[in-house]
Amino acid sequence: MEILQIDDTLSLKRTVDGGTEEQRKAVKAIISEVRAAGDQALRAFTEKFDAVKLDDFRVTEEEILEAYHAVSSAVVEIITEAAANIRTYHEKQLRPSWMTTAENGTMLGQKVTPLDSVGVYVPGGTAAYPSSVLMNVIPAITAGVERIVMVSPPGQDGKLPPGVLVAADIAGVKEIYKVGGAQAIAALAYGTETIKPVDKITGPGNIFVALAKREVFGDVAIDMIAGPSEIGILADDTARANEIAADLLSQAEHDPRACAVLVTTSRTLAENVLDEVYKQLPHLPRKDIATEAIENFGAIYVADDLEEAVGAINQLAPEHLEIVTENPVGLLGKIKHAGAIFLGRYSSEPVGDYFAGPNHVLPTNGTARFSSPLSVEDFQKKSSIILYSEQAMNENGAKIAEFARLEGLEAHARAVEARLK
Structure with a gap:
């Protein structure tokens, strides 16, 4: 990490990872095998990639009860409260169907319908993510999705992390499978003997999961192809260096390719934050991951004034944006591009990751x-409604027919004219 001046090369210093040719071929082969062999392929891939031999993928009620016994009551209460906050926030996103009528009897509207089924992928590997369960499942349930299927790779004990299972139960998931990787995405998209297919797949994962989601897109919907985590911080000389450094590292510890950028109007703050980052790094349990991210994708930019700093942030369009200035709310209207915006000293990014209520995807x-x-809208679809009256047809039919002939579609024109007096 170094201190830089803002110029035309300002960027997150990272390109989208489309995977190698070898990885893409491997993902296509896995998907083809799951489509052809179903559960048999899932068992083989789970044994190969997760080193676990499973006869039954579905999580049982006994396993969920066991998970509750494995975590403290305090943790259960925290997850429950976080879930309530997330639910309250997302309930405000609900939009009803609507209809309008005109004097000539025409009715136009929009019908909002929840998806029938959604698959939620919860990553395993280096960490367990109960928060990902809540953030993906609760908006779907709020939207009215009836069937939610959760998949996640099993540990070497053949089980899912207790916190993940507790979060899934609190969120309301009834169908959970111990399968991960590209094979899990294939099962959700095309189905097997055990896992019925879904209409949409959400949730983050490694490069193989991301490539599999890209491959099945079109046969099912997906949320996005998410890259490694990012944080951008806009700060002035009122910010505290130790807190800003801690926030930068909070994202750096996610992934070796995570991006952590500070844009500040204060060179003194820039220098102090740089010192603090390297003071705090050695004390992190995931220091190796965080160090690689900071060295390769971390930067501190010094701006001449707040206007230049805001312009830099809009150019970066970061996933997470913290504004730690004397008047953060006053800058909100100038921010055009950011996934989530955190205002003020106490709105540290992890507040949004876990507890406040807005989605962290x-x-x-x-x-x-x-x-x-x-x-919530990601788990709904909209249908247009048109009820055209006889009066409206008589008033506008000739215009519609002429428009159709403008495009060379005679049958369209005649379909309208057949109804005209």
Whole structure:
């Protein structure tokens, strides 16, 4: 990590990882095998990649009860309260169907319908993510999705992490399977003897999961192809260096390719934050991951003034944006591109990751320029409603027919004219 001046090369210093040719071929082969052999392929891949031999993938009620006994009552209460906060926030996103009528008797509207089924992928590997369960499942349930299927790779004991199972139960998931990787995405998309297919797949994963989601897109819907985590911090000389450094590291510990950027109007703060980052790094349990991220994808930019700093942030379009300035709310209206915006000293990014209520599934790799956080709307679809009256047809039919002929579609024109007096 180094201190830089803002210039035209300002970026997150990372390109979207499309995987290697070898990885893409491997994913396609896995998907083809699951489509052809179903559960047999899932068992073989689970044994190969997770070193676990499973006869039955479905999580039992006994396993969920066992998970509750494995975590403290305090943890259960925290997850329950976080779930309530997330549910309250997402309930405000609900939008009803609507209809309008015109004097000539025409009715136009929009019908909002929840998806029938959704698959939620919860990553395993280096860490367990109960928060990912809550953030993906609760908006789907709030939207009215009836069938939610959760998949996650088993540990070497053939089980899922207790915290993940407790979160799934609190969120309301009734169908959970111990399968991960590209094979899990294939099962959700195309079905096996045990796992029935779904209409949409959400949730983060490694490069093989991301490539599998990209491969099945079109046969099913997906949420996004999420990249490694990002944080951008906009700060002035009122910010505290130790807190800013801690927030940068909070994202760096996610992934060796995570991005952590500070844009500040204060060179003194920039220098102090740089010192603090390297003071705090050695004391992190995931220091190796965080160090690689900071060295390769970390940067501190010094701006001449707040206007230049805001412009830099909008150019970066970060997944997470903290504004730690004398008047953070006053800058909110100037921010055009960010997945989630955290205002003020006490709105540290982990507050949004776990507890506040807004979704932490956010656009990465600069896609905040045109994308939004996961929401209730991602689990609904909309149908247009048209009830055209006889009066409206007589008033506008000739115009519609002429428009059709403008495009060379005579049958369209005649379909309208057949109804005209």
